[in-house]
Amino acid sequence: MPRLSDQQREARREQILTAALHCVARQGFHKTSMAEVISASGLSAGAVYGYFRGKAELIAALADRSIGMVSPALDEAIAADPPPSIPEVLRRAAAAIEELAAAADVDVTRVATAAWAEAARDETVRALVAERITGLREKYAEFLRRRRDLGELEADVDVDAAAQVMLATMPGFIIQRLVVGDVDSESLARGAHGLGLR
Amino acid sequence: MPRLSDQQREARREQILTAALHCVARQGFHKTSMAEVISASGLSAGAVYGYFRGKAELIAALADRSIGMVSPALDEAIAADPPPSIPEVLRRAAAAIEELAAAADVDVTRVATAAWAEAARDETVRALVAERITGLREKYAEFLRRRRDLGELEADVDVDAAAQVMLATMPGFIIQRLVVGDVDSESLARGAHGLGLR
């Protein structure tokens, strides 16, 4: 076989990541065996190891991706002009997550859950997830600045702390959704409104 | 040999759980081997298996306990009379978590993180964690009812949805704390206040 183009290589990598995402969504990182990923990817063991040095590297890529997938969805919710109310943004973010969870027969939120746990014990994953979280928070901060500049938040608001709080709701939303199953984007928005957020 | 008293049995169980908590806080559920737990507990393999049917049962007990440990801390925060402001309750809850995390050379929040992930893939754990979450939410709901009755929330507020939102902040707080490391109870309260919560 001649040398693969970068594009072809990327496609194969994608193929493996997608297959792995399926497995991990069902069983978590450490109950998913490489054999399962290999079989699901349709490639051979050797081929998979040609794209990922080992399970750790694959886990890191999946952790990064699972959390990264939320980002574009959030962008949309936040970019709207004029900036929606806080409950509305939370609703949109949650709705994006719901959509993500329902999409393509893989529930990425399950993988995200595994990613948080992995971040707590693996420095490489921690750094990747930290980067993602920081990125997401910056989006919320940007949104809040726009609301503040419109006079809908106090002028001296600590935008970064407020962004931390807004982002903080998402893991809890995801967990309650997966584990208890009685929350959705509407209830989240209603609850936020009920607490007095505007 | 003489049957152990219930009290002795309970002490042994505790000994095992404490040892396991140490291991899991460092390595997560699935990177912690039974051999490690056995060695850390100071008991023999056979003894440990006399108290827990297998690793799954041990994991379930640890997941339950790790999340359960937050509950008493929250009680205090919420029970105060008159009911504190929402940012203040969040601050107290977060402070309780900080204390828990710092205590006794085991950071239970790391175990909680593993518990959420496990809940997403194991029905038994899911049920236990769901129960815990529901219990915690009920505490928040109770708190919110008292605030409502004092006229500090609108009369028709959906208390359960609002409790979902309050609880939802905790996992996000824990994760940001472990992974990014730049949040604390003060920033959480400040952010909540900045968003307009009272």
Add this chain to the structure above:
Amino acid sequence: MPRLSDQQREARREQILTAALHCVARQGFHKTSMAEVISASGLSAGAVYGYFRGKAELIAALADRSIGMVSPALDEAIAADPPPSIPEVLRRAAAAIEELAAAADVDVTRVATAAWAEAARDETVRALVAERITGLREKYAEFLRRRRDLGELEADVDVDAAAQVMLATMPGFIIQRLVVGDVDSESLARGAHGLGLR
């Protein structure tokens, strides 16, 4: 099972080493798989790994032992009083090696051959083999000192250098024996005599 006595442990270790010696004599260290050793030993994989941390440790033990097995045989040859002639000692040493090679359906000289090669690439094995070689050389030196004191060697002979030379003949004897097959203890002694050694 209750704790094994040191003696029982030692017996098991021996059982594994003996099985491994068989395999290695036929296939060398690196073509012998742990599965083969495990199967030949009659134990389970886990049991074998309870006695040796890994293949490297097993190899080191085998290398050490294979070279160590020559030592007692040499002792006898050298201890004789009055000290035999040099060709005679070489003959006896070679005869001891022949006996060793024929014994117990394992040809240890094949393992020794593998041990020399391994010593050239693994520091741990190198150190062990170096120790063994030094020990053997000291025996030859002792023998030579006795000959010298009897006036059968010049008074100012460099005993250690001479011992190096005597020992040096053994690997070459073993290799020619295994590879060409036309040398034996008699031809070695005859050759030594022919070269003028007395």
Add this chain to the structure above:
Amino acid sequence: MPRLSDQQREARREQILTAALHCVARQGFHKTSMAEVISASGLSAGAVYGYFRGKAELIAALADRSIGMVSPALDEAIAADPPPSIPEVLRRAAAAIEELAAAADVDVTRVATAAWAEAARDETVRALVAERITGLREKYAEFLRRRRDLGELEADVDVDAAAQVMLATMPGFIIQRLVVGDVDSESLARGAHGLGLR
């Protein structure tokens, strides 16, 4: 594509063998992977397999070469006229080995060591090494005949047995040199002299 000239083919073969020699000197035959040889040779996998049927053939070629490299060095030592004393010939042979070991950033003596071990377990390699050994011994025999004819050895000396002994010292010299590190051509000659060789 145009057929390569024999000369080009030979150059490529050489390139591969040289690269492989490097790898094997460091890691032995079986810890050297084809991938390493391929990468070190600068060719592609397919190309390498165009010159050697497989790893076994490559090993055989390396074994043959590593032992063969001693031969020309020995020739010189032996050809001198009048024939030097036995200690002197041993010194020259050992000095030739020292030079070989120091040359060109590959220590061939390490490969020779691997070759002996391989000869003990692979019939093809055994035959090749046997041939080499026989050839070397014949050179020693020739040398001894000349010494005998000069009256410096007894007339009825078993020249072949004596050649076996002379050759036998070389592996032991190489091993002690690599493993213990305290022998050199001078100590070898001194020791031989001390034992009474002339």
Add this chain to the structure above:
DNA sequence: AATGAATGAGACTTCATTCAT
């Protein structure tokens, strides 16, 4: 002729669990 990605058997090792003592 050459390339190098892909193959897949098999290597080493771990580990949850059992059970003879």
Add this chain to the structure above:
DNA sequence: AATGAATGAAGTCTCATTCAT
């Protein structure tokens, strides 16, 4: 009740070799 040695299935990864291009 307790012990801890033993089990053996299963996990991760490597590597000699092939063959489509």
